[in-house]
Structures are given as structure tokens and as C-alpha cells.
Amino acid sequence: MTQAKVQAALQRAAQIGGAAQEITPAEAVTETDNGTLWRYQSDHDGKRPPLLIIYSLVNRPAILDLRAERSVIARLIQNGFDVHLLAWKPPGQARRYLGLADYILGDIADAVRWLHRASGEAPHILGVCQGGVLALSYAATSMGQGARSLTLLATPIDTGSDSDRLAQLARAIDFNALIRATGNVPGQGLAGLFASLKPFALGLQRYSELAELADADDQAIDTFMRMERWMYDGPDLAGQAFAEFAEQIYQNNALARGVLELDGEQVHLSNVRCPVFNAYALDDHLVPPDAACGLGQRITGPCEEHPAPGGHLGLFISTRAHQVLYPALSDWLHDLA
């Protein structure tokens, strides 16, 4: 690693910068109160089953479409699905009191209803990380029977284990006091917190590998910068929803314990009757396997569990996930038809 190589890599990274446009083109088809429903373009003709992606409120969904050959979205389109994404709008201060119920019973229910009406059939729902919790909670309410199937990727369900570092760190924090002070929770601050859980891999090691990019093609540098932006340029979170999530999911383990309430309605996982495909990473430091596994024993419908080697991000961008996991998911979804 020479200084000249690092300098060259930095200069190229600054020039390329990580383009703002997404890899797979999409058009906005409707708005919900707090989100935009995007439909991804496809070359496929004919009717395709609608699939709705619910992403996390933390970070942006760009990780699902970071580069063409490792794009979860492109993979699902290639496999014949009519892919839609509910992209959350960052809340301003006027929406600091948005709660989980607003997102789950409002936006997700509206998006599912819209897709059902537009396509004439119930959509498959795919929830990613925290978005998986939102999707699972939706499926566990009286409204949630509108889902044809549910796919969960790296979704924390039972946060009661000692291996759940986020849950352990959350235990002693008064989240209501925190949001009284902050209003909404700054996304960039939250990104710093996540990075601080793996400061060596995401800091020193990641940046020391930058020199190797000096001789790499533009796409590699573009991907590096896209990842950089994805990691650190997260949207702000509505304060109330953040506090509810931290308290209910991480402090009270409310989803697993069956004590989560949305607008007075109990969210019981046993209400989930649709088929579920639950994938998680075996070395995930954010959502450890203990937190994600074992859903089959909690729900009423059939459940397939897919543990995958690697870490949190590997579930979305690793070669293995794209060679093994996503083909398996596509086969599973098609078999439901």
C-alpha cells in the first residue's frame, strides 16, 4: 500500500463519487402517507405476480440494488416478479410523532391494498431487516391477511438472547427521554452507532483496502462509493417510531412475547397464516441467528428457514446469496402459485 496508490484511489473515488441514480430503473406508481410506492421496470411480458418490498426505516434501500450483478431487485425481476418497493419518506419535524402503527396499519396496509387492486391478486411481501419486523407485524394483524406470502431477510424476531448486541446495548437507555431531546433521530448519527459496532471491519480494514481500488475499474470504485453512501447517509427516523421500536422490539422483546400492540390491537405471530420464507445470516452482528431463527414454531402458516453463511450485508450482496439464496426464494415463491 503506497501513498501514491491511496492518493490515486481517493482521486478516482472523488471523481466517480457514487452516482445518485439507482441501478434498476423504477417509476413511482402511488404515494402512501409516509412513503412512495415504486414499480421496477422489466423486459418480461405478460402477467407477473406482484411482490412488495418493505425496507427498513433505517438506511436506504440502495443496498438491494447496489450493482447490476448483485442486485436483489434485478434478481427478482429476472425471476419473473413484478417488483414494487415501498420507499419511506424521511419524516420532517412535523412527523416526529409517527408511530409504528402509522407505518404498519397505514402505509403498508395501503400499499398492499393498492397492489391488490391494481394487479387483481394479493402481493407477496418481502421485508428487509427492520422492514421485516414491520411486514411480519402487519401479517400478524387482522389487516394482514392481504399478504400472499411473506419473505423475511435478516429480521430480528426474538431479541432476548445474550448474543444480541443491539438488544444488550439498548437495555439501559431511556428512549423516550432521548427522543424528547432529539425529536427525530438523526440517521447519520445512527449510522455512526452501527459502524461503531464493527469499527475495525468497517473502518480501518475497509479504508485500508481502498488502495487496491487504484487499479480497479470504475464500477468497483462506484460500488465502493455507493456502499459508503448507503452506510453513512441514512435518513432521519421519526422519533416516536424509533422509540417504540427500540422499547418494544429490543427492550421488551414484544414481538416474540406476543405483547406488541398497534392501535390497541394485539400483534400475535400465531395470526400469521400465509407461507413464510425466513432467511438470515449466520455471522450477522446486527441480527444474530438466535434473533432471526425459529419463526416456524411461532406462526400458524408453513415456514421455511434459510440460514446463510456470512454477515448482515452478505445476505444482500454476496455471490453465494445470489447463487443460492435468491434462486431458492424465487423457486419457493413460484411454487406457491
Place this chain on the structure above:
Amino acid sequence: MACDDANATPGTGWIEWLSWLRSGMDPLSVGRLLERCAKALNDAHTPADACERVVVAIDEERAQQQTGLAQFDQLLSQWCDTLRQIAPVLPDTPTTDLPVLGAYPQRQARLTALGKESEAYQKALAEHFESVTTLAEDCIAAFRDDLAAQPESDATQDTAIPPERLVARWSSVAEPRYEAWLDDPKTQARLGALVNAWSALASTLRALADDCLETLGLPSSRGLDDLADELQRQRRRQRQETAELRAEIAQLRAQIDGGKS
């Protein structure tokens, strides 16, 4: 007010602001007198202590007064006597330990809270830094041992270890220690205490800033919170009413469909 400022750095704020009076425009040395008194108040820890320090400050300034200001000197002397009388009856405990008495109780309560919360935050921050420092020292010592134990072939006096290998070795030494530190319940409790202390301090600072803005008739974060809360109530009510209407429509559709069959 002396105790509310007990944690502030002496010599800042009012003292700086008053420095412009240090000129020929101040023949009575009122500016210097105020400056001395402000410093005395900054340094005080209790109301009684503040009173005594102000007396000393006035006496010191009197000693430096130019001649020909007999009336002013007499006034200051009387003021010192009065303060000396008052000092023994004032409480000799920090104001954070005193009840809220008299006018502007909310402001008093916030200032009292600010003192306590500032102290709690600094304590939590100091404990966290101490813990981080201990971790860093532990990692550095282990890294030093690791480098010392390296095979001769890795580094001689003539050949330096390549930076990327140093990075890899530092990570292999420090990362498990950092993760163990992060998983330690004591670390988690310290981090929780730090976040909670910051939340309390920031909320009080926010409330004090809001007081100032509202006094000037300007929008405050408290006012914006009220609006956001009201919007949220309306949003929730609308969502619930829409859900009820949908359920009613579905029920009517079912009745119509039932009637048809």
C-alpha cells in the same frame, strides 16, 4: 445564580462582555467592579460563598479606586457592610440542594436541573472516557507485545513491516478486546448512563432555549412539538375512521352479495 454557573469556566461570559468598559469611558471603574464581581460569582459554590466573594471583590476594587471619589467609595463600603450582614443567613449549600422559592419557579427549576444534569453528564462522560482509555491502553500494550514476539523474519532493523500487515495485526489484537469491552454489561451500563445523561441535559437546554424564544415571541421547539402532536392526533383519527368505513363497506358488500345469492 452563582451556583448555576459553578461549572462554567471562570473568566468567560459576562467578564469578557464587560471588558469593553476597561477604558477612559469608565472613570468610576464601574466596569472593573462588575468584572471582579462577575468573576467572584463564577468562582462561588454556594449563595453564602457568593456573597462573601463579592464582598472581597468590592473591597479589592475599593483599594484600587482613584482618590476624589469619596461618595462612591462610601456607597461601596455600605454595600459591603450590608452583604457581610446578609452572608451568614444565606444557605451554605449548592443551590442544586435548595427548594424552588419565589418568583419564576419554572425558570429556577430548570436552572437547578441544568446544574445537576450538567454535572451528571460530565461524570458519565468522564467514566466513559476512562473506560475507553483503559481499553486503548490494553490494546496498545497487547499490540506492543505482539510486535515484540514477531519472528525475526517479519521485521529486522533494516526492513519495516508493511503497513497493511500492521493494520491486520492491530485489528487482530484490538478487535476481540473491543468486542469483549462492548459486550461487558458494565460498558453497556456506562453507555446507557451517558446517553440518558445527555438526553436529560439536552432536554433542559432545549426548554431554556424555548423560554428565551417564547419571551421574544418567536416560534419554539415546544410550540412546534405541540403542532406535530396535534397533526399526529388528526392523522390517527383519520386512519381509524377510514378503517371503520372500509369495514362498513366490506360488510355492506357481503350483505349485497349474500342477498344476490
